[in-house]
Amino acid sequence: MSIPLKNLSEQVVVITGASSGIGLATAEAAAEQKAKLVLAARSGAALKDIVARITAAGGEAVAVTCDVSDRAQVEAVAAAAVQRFGRIDTWVNNAGIGIYGRLDEVSEEDHRRVFDVNYFGLVNGSLAALPHLKKGGALINVGSEVSESAFPLLGSYVASKHAVKGFTDSLRIEVEDVDRAPVSITLIQPTAVDTPFPEHAGNYLPNEPKLPDPKIDPRQVAEAILDAAQNPTRDKRVGTMAKVSTTLATLFPSLGDRMAAGQVGNLSTDRPGRRHDGILRQSSEAATTAAGRTHGTPAPK
Numbered sequence: 001m002s003i004p005l006k007n008l009s010e011q012v013v014v015i016t017g018a019s020s021g022i023g024l025a026t027a028e029a030a031a032e033q034k035a036k037l038v039l040a041a042r043s044g045a046a047l048k049d050i051v052a053r054i055t056a057a058g059g060e061a062v063a064v065t066c067d068v069s070d071r072a073q074v075e076a077v078a079a080a081a082v083q084r085f086g087r088i089d090t091w092v093n094n095a096g097i098g099i100y101g102r103l104d105e106v107s108e109e110d111h112r113r114v115f116d117v118n119y120f121g122l123v124n125g126s127l128a129a130l131p132h133l134k135k136g137g138a139l140i141n142v143g144s145e146v147s148e149s150a151f152p153l154l155g156s157y158v159a160s161k162h163a164v165k166g167f168t169d170s171l172r173i174e175v176e177d178v179d180r181a182p183v184s185i186t187l188i189q190p191t192a193v194d195t196p197f198p199e200h201a202g203n204y205l206p207n208e209p210k211l212p213d214p215k216i217d218p219r220q221v222a223e224a225i226l227d228a229a230q231n232p233t234r235d236k237r238v239g240t241m242a243k244v245s246t247t248l249a250t251l252f253p254s255l256g257d258r259m260a261a262g263q264v265g266n267l268s269t270d271r272p273g274r275r276h277d278g279i280l281r282q283s284s285e286a287a288t289t290a291a292g293r294t295h296g297t298p299a300p301k
Contacts, residue, residue, distance in 0.1 A: 003176075003184045003232045005089075005138055009034040012085040013229065014077060016068050016125055017095030019043040021195030022142060024050065025218040025294040026092060026225050027061070033226070037061035038081040038088075040068070041095065042279070046291035060085075068095045068121030069113075071128075078128045090138040090229040091129035093122040097280060098157035098197060100267065101204025110202055111156045113280045118160035123167060130175065136182040138229045141168045142221075145191045145242035149249035151260050153205070153267050165189075172234070184232035189246070190221045191239035194296045201278045208273040211296070212266040214241065218294050 013030050017023035019041035027039055031054045039047050044065035054061040064080045066073045081088050096118045099110055122141055129139055146158040147165035165187060172185040194215040203209050216239040224238045237243050248256035 003182045004136055005184060005230050005232060008226060008230055011089035011229065012036045012038065012081060012087055013090045013092065014038040014040065014081050014088055014129065015092045015094060016040045016066070016074075016077070016121070019046040019050065019291045020200075020293050021197060022190070022193060022218045022221045022225075022294075023092070023094040024292070026094065026222040027054070028294070029219065029222045029226055030229075031057070031059040031061065034059070036085050038064060038077060038084070040064045040066040040074075040077045041291075042067050043291040049292060067117075068093075068124055069116040071124045074121070074124040074128045077125075078132060082132065087135075088129060088132040088137065090140065091125060091133065092140045092142070092225055092229075093125040094142045094225075095121050095125075096142065096157075096160075097200060097202075097278065098154055099202040099204065099278075099280070100153055100198070100209040101202070102153065103155040105204050106156055110277075110280060114156040115160050115163070118157070119163045119167070122164055126167075126171060130183065133183045134175075134179075134181045138184045138186065138232075139171075140186045140188060140225055140228050142188045142190075142225070143168065145189050145237065145239075145245045147187065147189055148246040149256060149260070152264050184228070186228040186233045187235040188221065188224055188228065189235060189237045189242050190224075191216055191237075191242040191245070193218050193221055193239075196293055196296050198296065199278070202280050203273055203276050203278065205268050205273055207268040208271045209267060210269050212263050214239075215296075 013035045018027045018039035047063035051061045051063045062084050064077045143164045144161040147161040168187045175181050175183050192211040192215045198209045224236045
């Protein structure tokens, strides 16, 4: 079935987790292409600054403070989009959190919180968006290379991203193949991305956490997301290592496991760390660590 999608300059785009990292990179790139934006995150103050920058440059955007694990707050994002712009053309489920630590050490409470945000937050966004998208639109879910592979010391995150893939693939069948609705449903699967993710994550490790190299620029992921918003796409692996790790997991799983085990030392720095919750449970205005930054390191010029 052919699914007609508008040019980005004609679209109203909702992005969750828009205050930093991939979400912010996507918002900035979409604004440059003249999309109308509805930006959602818990960091309300950071969002307002971002919207101010976009509007000062001639763009159109609105900020909605939202914890995606709360269905009512997500529905309020959809309502704000319709109230301000009259419709939703693309919805990007990007909000996510992680925890560094062994699975036998991470508390049940923390494990559940990761699923509340990464899985149920994405479910909430998808179900809030679909009634608006069934006139023709794109639902884009940000998974990970670990939606198909595995990795040590990030087990809660890995499990949630497996769940994201299962939900997205099943929803696609129901919407595209059973209902024959004109909705393009895409799973984006990036490799490690240079974002503030380690700063936001909970930490059980003795040292400060980090992401393994090589990391890709968040603007590469933004480009893949915005391409899927205009061209129907089933799934997209972003970065060479995303393709390598998913291929190994499928064809040579034991080898993939051994290679992943060898990355344990690349998941923390040599700086002593402390156990902390990151932004797992902080209030919306407290969840501002590295908010407003796309990159974990200074963005290249």
